[in-house]
Amino acid sequence: MPLLPIPRLTLLAKLVLSFFISVSCMMAALYYSVNGLGAMHRMETEIARNDLTAATLTVSLREMMLAQQRYAGRYQILPQGEFKTLYDQNAEKFRGALTSLKQVYPGNNISLLEKQYARYSRLTGRLFAGGAVDARAMKRVVAQIDDSIGRIRQDQLHSLEEKLRSSDEKVAATVSWSLGFAIGGASLSLLIAGLMIYSFASSIRKLKTATHRIAAGEFDYDPRIPAGDEIGDLSRDFMAMARRLKDLEQVCLDASPLTRLPGNIAIERSINRRLREGAAFAMCYLDLDNFKSYNDRYGYIKASDLIRDAGRVIHDAVRRLGDPDAFVGHIGGDDFVVIIGSRLVKAACTSIIHDIDAMIPAYYSDEDRAAGFIQGVDRYGVPRNFPLISISIAAMDCQPGRFSSAAEIATAAAAVKDRVKEAKGSNYIIVREAGACEV
Numbered sequence: 001m002p003l004l005p006i007p008r009l010t011l012l013a014k015l016v017l018s019f020f021i022s023v024s025c026m027m028a029a030l031y032y033s034v035n036g037l038g039a040m041h042r043m044e045t046e047i048a049r050n051d052l053t054a055a056t057l058t059v060s061l062r063e064m065m066l067a068q069q070r071y072a073g074r075y076q077i078l079p080q081g082e083f084k085t086l087y088d089q090n091a092e093k094f095r096g097a098l099t100s101l102k103q104v105y106p107g108n109n110i111s112l113l114e115k116q117y118a119r120y121s122r123l124t125g126r127l128f129a130g131g132a133v134d135a136r137a138m139k140r141v142v143a144q145i146d147d148s149i150g151r152i153r154q155d156q157l158h159s160l161e162e163k164l165r166s167s168d169e170k171v172a173a174t175v176s177w178s179l180g181f182a183i184g185g186a187s188l189s190l191l192i193a194g195l196m197i198y199s200f201a202s203s204i205r206k207l208k209t210a211t212h213r214i215a216a217g218e219f220d221y222d223p224r225i226p227a228g229d230e231i232g233d234l235s236r237d238f239m240a241m242a243r244r245l246k247d248l249e250q251v252c253l254d255a256s257p258l259t260r261l262p263g264n265i266a267i268e269r270s271i272n273r274r275l276r277e278g279a280a281f282a283m284c285y286l287d288l289d290n291f292k293s294y295n296d297r298y299g300y301i302k303a304s305d306l307i308r309d310a311g312r313v314i315h316d317a318v319r320r321l322g323d324p325d326a327f328v329g330h331i332g333g334d335d336f337v338v339i340i341g342s343r344l345v346k347a348a349c350t351s352i353i354h355d356i357d358a359m360i361p362a363y364y365s366d367e368d369r370a371a372g373f374i375q376g377v378d379r380y381g382v383p384r385n386f387p388l389i390s391i392s393i394a395a396m397d398c399q400p401g402r403f404s405s406a407a408e409i410a411t412a413a414a415a416v417k418d419r420v421k422e423a424k425g426s427n428y429i430i431v432r433e434a435g436a437c438e439v
Contacts (some may be wrong), residue, residue, distance in 0.1 A: 005122070005192065009246075015030065017190045018189065018193060021188065021189075021192055022186075022188060022189040023138050024191070024362045026184075028184060033174055033178045035174075043163055043166065043167050043170075047160060047163055047164070052160070053100070053104050054101060054104045054105045054152070054156040055153065055156050055157065055160065057097050057100055057101045058101070058106075058149050058152055058153040058156065059092060059153075060093075060097050061097050061098065061101070061149050062146065062149050063148070064090045064091075064093050064094040064097065065094065065142070065145055065146065067086075067087075068087050068090045068094065068124070069142055070092055071083045071084075071086045071087040071090070072087055072124050072127060072128075072138075075087070075127065075128065076127065076133075079130075083202070084128050087124065087128070091121065091124075094117070097379050098113070098114065098117070100112075101152070105152060105155070105156065107152060107155050109148050109151050109152045109155070110152070112148055113145065113148040113149065113152070115144045116141060116144045116148060118144055119141050119320040120141045120142065120145060122140070123137065123138050123141060124138075127271075132181075137370075141283070149408070186259055205271075212331075223238065251268055256311070256330040256332070258304060258307055258308050258311075258330075258421060259307065259308055259311030259312070259330045260311075261311050261315065261328055261329055261330035261336070262327070262328075262329045262330070263329065263330060263332070264329075264331060264332075264410070265329070266327075266329060267327075267329040267331070267339075267406070268406045270327045270329070270339050271283060271339060271406035271409060272405070272406050274339070274398070275398075275403065275404070275405070278401075279399040279400070280341070280342045280397075280398070280400060281340065281341055281342055281344035281398050282338070282339070282341070282342050282344075282348075282395050282396065282397050282398060282409075282430070283339050283395070283396050283398055283409050283413060284337065284338040284340070284348065284349065284393050284394070284395040284396075284413075284428075285335070285336065285337060285393070285394045285395075285396075285410070285413035285414065285417050286335065286337065286338060286352065286391060286392070286393050287334060287335050287338040287391070287392050287393075287394075287421065288310065288315065288334035288356075288389055288390075288391055289387075289389060289390045289391065289392055289415055289421060289426075290386045290387055290388070290389050290390070291303070291306075291333075291334040291389055293374060293376040293378075293386035294306070294386075294389055296376055296377075297368075297374050297376060298363070303365065305363075306360075306363050306389070307333070307334060308400050309359060310334075310336075310356060310359070310391075311328075311336065313352075313355045313356060313359050314328055314336055314338065314352055314355075314356070315328045316346055316355070317348070317351040317352045317354075317355045318338055318340060318351075320342070320351065320429055321344050321347055321348060321351065323340050323341050323344055325341070326338070326339065326340045326341070326344075326348075327339040327340075338352070342397050342398075342399070345395050345397065345430055346430060348395075349395060349428035349430065350428075351428040352391065352393065353391060353393070353427075353428065356390075356426065357390070357391075357426055360388055360389045360390070361388065363389075364388060368388075369388070372387065372388060373385040373386055373387050373388065374386050374388075385423065387425070390424075390425045390426040390427075390428075391426045392417060392420040392421045392423075392427055392428070393420065393427070393428035394413045394416035394417035394419075394420050394425070394428070394429055395411050395413075395427070395429065395431065396409055396412055396416070396428040396431050397430060397431060397432045412431070416429055416431055
């Protein structure tokens, strides 16, 4: 039974109420604290603008110097223009950082560092111009630059330590006087926080139970948390998440254990979603030609390896096209599906064919690869020569309103696939509309 009838405010409203009361009680402490905070703020501003900036710049200078040294060394080994370009970019950043450092560091080591870097720039300039450079001289200048950067960093760290020590002393003085005032406000804040926590603790317990039940696979569990605050909204989101997890579980169970690609359920859902949204897309039906003869010749283990790697190659080829909504699925055996935007379907077909044709020869013996075919028996028991595996792609350009279901698209693609397989080697057909094909 509740101790207090607390209205069901949002968490934000409860926090605002708590903060308002607490701030009212702590005004006295803040009044005194602000004087000390003002002095500390000025010191911290100086540290942030000067000391920390200088410390950061010295680290950047050292990193950029190492980068320049690395690209200059690479250029000595392999004189390519890209190394000089990368060197120039880091050199420009180094000079900019050095200019910035001069504004926040008053020491004399800056002038020495500028002279040393000028000598290093002359040496590297001679190197990139094709002249001979004494490696020992360059190494000596780099060591001098590194030493100067180190001295500047030590100066700044020493200055920072002094300022931080002074700041700590002011903090201690401010805290000692403010603590007494703050205790009263903190006590009241704890009391208010306790009352607020009590008002939604039961909801938290229900949400925790729901989390365990959903984690155990009970995706339809309803925690029955009333709406009205953020926890109620979170409960609704949890239920939506559970429904999504249930869908994902079905997709995972449907995925191919060999290629790890989504299976028929996910393929159908992907097509139906696009049909519902009225999107223009292309559904590509992919089939490996002469796969059965390969399986008969080399065995199911190598055939399974080929299927797995073909799935990876197809997936990678599609992802390189940059369509975030592209989908790659594995129907089973040597059949795959690619769903992609209509404008990218031709690029997808050519990219997949190129990558598959580049992959396939490695799966044959030297003898078969040289011959360009393998000997086997067809489905009718007739001995014949089978070409190396190729890929056939039947692509249906699915404009809004052309198809009404995934089954209709699949049937049309299967019919087109038979036409593609009649040609030798890897080929594709894109059916833009009835009677209009792109081969």
